[in-house]
Amino acid sequence: MSAKHPIIAVTGSSGAGTSTTTKALRHIFRNLDLSAASIEGDSYHRFTRPEMEVEIRKAQEQGKHISYFGKEANDFALLEETFKSYHETGQGKFRRYLHTFDQAVPYNQMPGTFTPWQDLPDDTDLLYYEGLHGGVVTDENDVAKYVDLLIGLVPIVNLEWIQKIIRDTSDRGHSREAVMSSIIRSMDDYFNYITPQFSRTHINFQRVPTVDTSNPISAKDIPTADESFVVIRFRGMKDVNFPFLLRMIDGSFMSRINTLVVPGGKMGFAMELIVTPLIEKLMEKKQLHLTGSLPLGL
Numbered sequence: 001m002s003a004k005h006p007i008i009a010v011t012g013s014s015g016a017g018t019s020t021t022t023k024a025l026r027h028i029f030r031n032l033d034l035s036a037a038s039i040e041g042d043s044y045h046r047f048t049r050p051e052m053e054v055e056i057r058k059a060q061e062q063g064k065h066i067s068y069f070g071k072e073a074n075d076f077a078l079l080e081e082t083f084k085s086y087h088e089t090g091q092g093k094f095r096r097y098l099h100t101f102d103q104a105v106p107y108n109q110m111p112g113t114f115t116p117w118q119d120l121p122d123d124t125d126l127l128y129y130e131g132l133h134g135g136v137v138t139d140e141n142d143v144a145k146y147v148d149l150l151i152g153l154v155p156i157v158n159l160e161w162i163q164k165i166i167r168d169t170s171d172r173g174h175s176r177e178a179v180m181s182s183i184i185r186s187m188d189d190y191f192n193y194i195t196p197q198f199s200r201t202h203i204n205f206q207r208v209p210t211v212d213t214s215n216p217i218s219a220k221d222i223p224t225a226d227e228s229f230v231v232i233r234f235r236g237m238k239d240v241n242f243p244f245l246l247r248m249i250d251g252s253f254m255s256r257i258n259t260l261v262v263p264g265g266k267m268g269f270a271m272e273l274i275v276t277p278l279i280e281k282l283m284e285k286k287q288l289h290l291t292g293s294l295p296l297g298l
């Protein structure tokens with residue numbers, strides 16, 4: 001937890017909506033005039049797409065599973081080292097994993113490959129992570145301990161599978177069968193590495209559809225924001241202004257003392273109302289750490 005170089009992480013399974021959420025968070029950073037260094041969790045994969053296909057076949061021949069969710073396919077030590085480096089110095093390295101032709105062509109590369117490692121920009125206000133493992137903890141590594149604000153993106157699983165299947169088939173060129181076997185192959189790692197994170201998050205945003213998603217494999221489209229509610233769970237946060245949030249967000253209500261429910265169409269607005277003051281507090285702590293005083297007006 002760094003006052004001097006804060007780290008914000010949005011973590012969620014494949015198809016959960018972390019990339020989509022990043023647009024909302026980047027909007028907040030712009031509104032607060034903050035420069036954010038960004039890293040993507042997929043860039044800590046150990047293998048390119050073709051290499052991973054070989055690893056999957058090798059594992060199957062040995063009666064084992066490998067998935068994009070687990071430690072066999074992700075360098076958690078390097079991810080922890082990156083968080084530690086930024087936490088201590090505000091510096092680090094990043095690269096990108098290119099999922100689509102639109103992402104790959106500007107680098108003159110093929111989808112499923114990595115860009116070269118580069119230095120993060122200098123003098124940034126914070127590090128922003130979006131991906132699968134922003135709060136991962138294993139016997140060997142603890143990424144979560146460096147994160148100042150850990151946000152979970154956790155749609156109910158039928159919705160998450162619908163989002164992944166439709167995105168992976170329409171944007172990434174995968175067959176429906178390939179996505180289904182990827183989901184099945186990932187189940188062990190899903191429970192060992194992905195879901196435990198959501199008990200460590202400060203806030204979880206859980207989109208719950210109000211339309212039928214009983215057979216995700218047959219879904220033809222993704223339930224829209226207005227066909228859902230969002231369950232927002234707060235953990236270990238004392239000064240959440242629930243009366244203010246309930247006044248500001250039409251149709252919102254409390255389902256538990258730490259849980260706000262908002263209409264799906266208000267998810268972006270709710271995120272902005274909730275996360276903006278938390279980021280401002282992180283920046284105040286950073287300012288105090290750097291200068292020993294707060295700017296006028298605070």
Ligand SMILES: Nc1ncnc2c1ncn2[C@@H]1O[C@H](COP(=O)(O)OP(=O)(O)O)[C@@H](O)[C@H]1O
Pocket residue numbers: 012013014015016017018019020021163164166167207222223224225267
């Ligand atoms: N709140 C939402 N409402 C509707 N569709 C969403 C929402 N969040 C994500 N999606 C859709 O779900 C799919 C996966 O989202 P994405 O952000 O790519 O997930 P991730 O980056 O976590 O794998 C995309 O097609 C995206 O448009």
Ligand SMILES: O=C(COP(=O)(O)O)[C@H](O)[C@H](O)COP(=O)(O)O
Pocket residue numbers: 013014015016019042045049068069097098099100112131132172
């Ligand atoms: O698990 C994920 C994470 O990505 P996301 O969170 O964006 O779903 C992807 O399946 C892998 O990165 C492989 O990607 P690809 O199938 O493009 O090789």
